[in-house]
């Protein structure tokens with residue numbers, strides 16, 4: 256028995272027309288492209304050479320298979336605090352245990368009385384060296400030696416060894432202060448993670464044409480946008496891809512219904528259809544009830560796929576209406592994304608399948624063509640028994656295209672966890688074909704970023720009262736209306752201009768929706784609750800945005816010119832709460848890096864929330880204005896505001912400056 260690997264199938268009847276969709280505009284000649292020389296297979300897959308695309312700004316191809324860890328920096332001071340420390344321990348390891356050349360330093364931040372970071376290598380090193388005539392008498396001695404052999408560095412204040420050889424490190428507060436000062440002078444880019452890749456694809460949002468974008472697509476949009484922003488901040492070129500469902504049998508039905516309902520459709524303005532979802536429903540009803548209509552619809556699919564102009568024009572019109580609806584949501588959320596829908600990959604499917612077939616990967620099974628993959632009890636169906644292509648064939652063509660034509664080194668797919676098996680199978684097939692390396696820790700690499708369901712307060716799938724899916728625009732409208740009401744309650748309508756009120760209501764409302772989603776581990780289901788997300792206390796965007804605005808007002812009230820202060824004043828971290836805040840600021844880089852490389856935006860949210868907590872503690876115990884420490888403390892306020900703003904930016908949240 257063959258079961259479809261995912262719930263939905265996209266049927267394309269064979270033979271697919273190579274003329275439709277029209278080939279992208281002719282590419283520049285590829286003869287001298289460095290990619291072309293390395294990977295010459297690209298052009299052989301396409302029906303016509305006109306479709307070949309060179310989508311490259313880079314001139315050097317990254318090595319094909321490298322390890323994942325973010326790249327070590329050649330410049331001395333760059334890289335996160337943790338990474339710089341790891342470098343010191345690496346040097347110590349090479350001296351302490353010269354025979355164990357493959358041991359990586361294990362360094363982790365810690366909270367406690369002994370230090371800020373800990374190196375945990377001694378314990379695991381011990382069993383490796385003990386039989387080999389080592390001079391050490393146990394893990395604590397290894398720890399002692401590791402400590403002794405750390406190269407001289409101004410970043411370390413003191414070290415100690417605890418228990419079975421843990422090396423505790425206290426970071427120098429002068430060094431922390433200097434690093435913050437440097438960031439203030441050179442900008443937050445100074446603390447950007449440095450990854451060893453140059454180009455990534457983030458496939459996110461990806462709603463389906465003629466259907467409403469639902470809360471699942473909202474999650475994908477929010478999470479995907481954040482991941483793209485983090486990669487972009489890390490200097491990776493990101494191809495933000497909207498893999499919209501714009502191809503399939505439903506279009507036959509929609510087109511025939513369009514012809515029937517609006518005989519004048521070619522002249523009518525787009526709005527004639529009005530609500531596309533209602534249109535979809537009505538046409539589906541017609542399709543289910545009338546066999547004659549059904550037959551017409553099925554024939555329409557063939558005509559559409561054969562590239563008949565009238566059908567193509569209708570298809571375009573329907574897609575355009577959806578597109579402009581989607582665009583409204585993206586515009587409100589401040590999300591940019593480029594559409595390359597399922598139809599785009601259609602002309603590539605036959606060539607890609609032929610390649611897989613030549614590699615012996617495709618087999619016949621019960622009239623269908625399938626790929627059997629180790630570890631899965633169902634095969635990946637690539638051509639259905641009726642000869643049609645499906646979701647999987649499209650994704651195989653897409654992954655091939657992204658790796659070989661677009662030269663992406665990392666492809667990230669953001670959908671609900673329900674699709675994880677589909678992606679695991681597609682990735683496995685790509686590995687068997689040799690497009691991806693066999694091990695998961697090397698580039699090029701593909702990852703599925705799954706997320707849980709959005710639940711209503713009743714604990715069930717989020718729906719409106721009449722069990723319809725919730726419309727995204729309505730959700731965003733409501734978030735804005737509620738946050739505006741809260742601002743008016745605080746009397747802001749009397750202090751502010753109407754514009755300020757609107758902009759703040761939007762920033763807070765949309766920010767609240769995004770943050771409520773991002774702060775959870777994405778794999779868990781999350782409960783959509785306006786009251787909770789718009790609360791100005793606790794771990795919410797509202798609380799964080801207000802905290803930022805308060806810092807800005809402290810700076811404003813001081814009347815000091817911060818640009819001047821950055822040049823003339825020095826930060827010192829003498830009070831314990833100043834030091835805690837300073838260290839936390841400096842840990843921004845490693846937290847973004849972790850959030851980015853592990854694809855977990857909640858890590859950044861947690862960092863941001865703790866930053867705000869540390870600031871509050873600092874501010875209640877360290878008075879700023881009119882004190883001898885004023886200049887230094889104002890710089891700390893400024894650095895906190897800069898880092899908070901960068902976190903907001905990475906989370907797609909617009910900061911507010913007054914409250």
Ligand code: ARG
Pocket residue numbers: 458460461462463498499500650653668669670
């Ligand atoms: N359109 C799909 C859906 O709504 C998501 C597409 C995700 N991307 C992909 N390459 N399959 O479920």
